[in-house]
Amino acid sequence: MTDLNDTVHRVTQRIVANSAAGRRRYLDLMDRERDRAPDRNSLGCSNLAHGFAAALEDKPAIAGMRGPNLAIVTAYNDMLSAHQPYGAYPPQMKVWAREAGATAQVAGGTPAMCDGVTQGQDGMELSLFSRDAIALSTAIAMSHAMYDGMFMLGICDKIVPGLVMGALRFGHLPAIFVPSGPMPTGIGNKEKQKVRQLYAEGKATRAELLESESASYHSPGTCTFYGTANSNQMMMEMMGLHVPGAAFVPPGTGLRQALTRAAVHRLAAIADDPQFAMARTCDEKAFVNAVVGLLATGGSTNHAIHLPAMARAAGIALDWNDISELSSVVPLIARVYPNGSGDVNHFQAAGGMGYVIGELLEAGLAHRDIRTIWGGDLSDYAKEPWLDGEELAWREVGATGDDTMLRPASDPFLPDGGMRLVEGNIGRACFKTSAVDEERWTIEAPCRVFDNQLGVAEAFAKGELDRDVIVVVRFQGPRANGMPELHKLTPPLGVLQDRGYRVALVTDGRMSGASGKVPAAIHCTPEALGGGPLALLQDGDVVRLCARTGTLATTADLSGRTPAQPSEDEHGVGRELYAMFRLGADGAERGASAMLAAAGL
CATH class of the missing domain: 3.50.30.80 (IlvD/EDD C-terminal domain-like)
Known part of the structure; x- marks a missing residue:
């Protein structure tokens, strides 16, 4: 087994030292929350009756405390293509929970705005602060104290960071993040970029531009370029918060359904086990792994803001010096559009996250010994899922399937993470x-x-x-x-x-x-x-x-x-309602969060 890279080790230890006081306060709070038993066992009869009044099929099980009750926090809407598939998830997840002797309820919904729709528009000024609103909405969903575990259904830009930030404040419970996968590949990326530039020069019409864009963003599923949404999914794998290999399996497939079913069964199995509490899985090593994965794959720059904010919610101090120093030793081993020609579907076909994680572990660039929701260590995520008949299984990835998109850490595209x-x-x-x-x-x-x-x-x-x-x-x-x-x-x-x-x-x-x-x-x-x-x-x-x-x-x-x-002008499109977020926000390197600043985190 390869020793951990010296720089990765040193940066991790520095983060641990810088986080010592905040992390201790956070873990103490989570221990108190667990000891206080803020779940349905602690509710009065009237409270509990309200909590299961509409759970027609599951009312006897919830009332009788027969197995864990699992919260579904969903960012579903059917405008956002990545989140449209989530409309079908809760009914299926309730059935799969019953298979495992558990129950599940939709605890609440969160906002889910699409940056692709609001780019260049006034509504984009709500985008970053929607992350705080999502975290607050997650807290509202979980405040009912009815649950023994959390499913987080979200994919896109501010949504996963917001879900992480909100869920971490209920970190005495385990959490599994459940993706829905990318849409099929559309128009070639170079052609799309060409039409955009022609339009900027006045050499293409609006109708031609719309036709090109519609051929790119064309069906349910995550947009296929490697932006913030897909970087989110990569990080959830690197932190061990997904079922292994779940990130980039397309929606509407048997494999995607099997992975979601496995997530439900797994959360039911670990709901009563403190070692899988989110406060324990999301530690300093897990966040370092997220940074390493971001650098190795050329992921979204937005995470220079989101990662410090997410870490703060867990009592961890992470800054740009840490990210930059890790970048100096983490090689770029993936080129996905806009850094390369192929999209995330090509990336998945070439080996995907299983290949990336395997290479990072072999090179000693990622922490193998993190505590994942799957129960082993990060090496479980260095494989790819497949259906062996009707059974979900995992297999070795092997060599890269396309060396223009994925390369070994020993022969990278670039020697650093960029x-x-x-x-x-x-x-x-x-x-x-x-x-x-x-x-x-x-x-x-x-x-x-x-x-x-x-x-x-x-x-x-x-x-x-x-x-x-x-x-x-x-x-x-x-x-x-x-x-x-x-x-x-x-x-x-x-x-x-x-x-x-x-x-x-x-x-x-x-x-x-x-x-x-x-x-x-x-x-x-x-x-x-x-x-x-x-x-x-x-x-x-x-x-x-x-x-x-x-x-x-x-x-x-x-x-x-x-x-x-x-x-x-700060008025219109609801911007005036977000004045409190603007006034209270701290700097970009701290995560640009009014919520965390006000909470003293």
């Missing part, structure tokens, strides 16, 4: 190098400063950006406007780069989990609102962004300048 910390006199930010040509890792040019995406689009259309330029988009941080993804910037900046200009983006906002080939310093903290250095930049200031040296700086003298002020 998520680097850059910092200097205009702040700290994240730079995802794995999708950017190495010749573009250093960009130095005069900047052009904008306060929103629309300004960039207008300047691009007028030809004002046809030069070497660093585009600064500020007042996009959590306190300013909820830190929306700036997805609309990708096509015009890509066009400028293709025209031969040296272009980069610096922003206190987020880029899409599918951000690609343009060098970008994102999540810049401190944010511009409140006097962060970005608020002092002016058009023409020379900015240097270098992933090699970890530099984000300007040569301009910022002293004596008056900070610019935002001019964004």
Whole structure:
């Protein structure tokens, strides 16, 4: 068995040390919650009667305490393609619970917004804070004290992080995350990207763009590019919170149904076993594994925000120094669109998470000895599920099925994980190098400063950006406007780069989990609102962004300048209702959460 990599070990130990006080407080709270017996055994008769009044088939079992009662927390809606399959899950899961001598109830629902629908729209300003709302909704669902275990039904961008954050506050109970799988592969990714850029240049019509997009996002299931949603599923595997291999099996298949049935049977089996409590499975090693998996697969930059927030909910301190240092030793062994040509279905066919986990364990880059919901260790996840007749089974993955998509850790695409910390006199930010040509890792040019995406689009259309330029988009941080993804910037900046200009983006906002080939310093903290250095930049200031040296700086003298002020309207599309989240949010590196900040976590 390969020894654990020295850097992975050192970073893990540093996280343990930095987390000691917070982790102890969290575990003490979870122990008190378990000792307090906040379940249906502790409820008065009137309370309990309310709890099972509508459980017609299961009322005798719930009332008689015959077996565990399992909560289903679902983010179902039928607008979000990834979550549409969840509509059929609860009735099936109740049947499978009865098979295992248990009962199941839908404890509650959570919001589930689609960033793909709200990209570039005002509604995107609710997106990041929907994560806090999801965590709060999860807490409401679990507050009824009727349950012995938790199923979390969620996939997409803020939804899994929010479910994790909420469920961890009920960490005296075990939790299993249940995915539904990706939609079939649609139009080729290069063709989709080509039409987007043609539309940005005015060379394709809206009808042609809509036809292209509809051929890509076309049926129930998760979008097939490797963005935040699919990165979420990868992390749940790396943390041992799925049934092994469940992440990328398509919906509507016998294998998917068998995996969900296995999840129900498994939660019924571990509901009374404290060693599988979520507080114990989600420890420092599990979160390090999540980071390692993110780096090894070129996953979403959004998790530079979500991972610190999720870890905080478990009393664990995780920051960008930890992620950047792990990135220095974790090789990039997967290339999935937008970092490669194939999508997650191709990734799954080539070996998927079973291959990735096997390689990371063999190279000593992941903690094998985490406590998974499956009962063994992480090596259980280094296999692939299949149906042996009608029986669910697991088999060895073997060698990569496509070395343009998956490669061994000994011969990776890149020697590091491609998520680097850059910092200097205009702040700290994240730079995802794995999708950017190495010749573009250093960009130095005069900047052009904008306060929103629309300004960039207008300047691009007028030809004002046809030069070497660093585009600064500020007042996009959590306190300013909820830190929306700036997805609309990708096509015009890509066009400028293709025209031969040296272009980069610096922003206190987020880029899409599918951000690609343009060098970008994102999540810049401190944010511009409140006097962060970005608020002092002016058009023409020379900015240097270098992933090699970890530099984000300007040569301009910022002293004596008056900070610019935002001019964004904060009303409409419900944005005014989220004022409390904006006012209370902490910085991006802390996870940009008003809820955690207010709770003192």
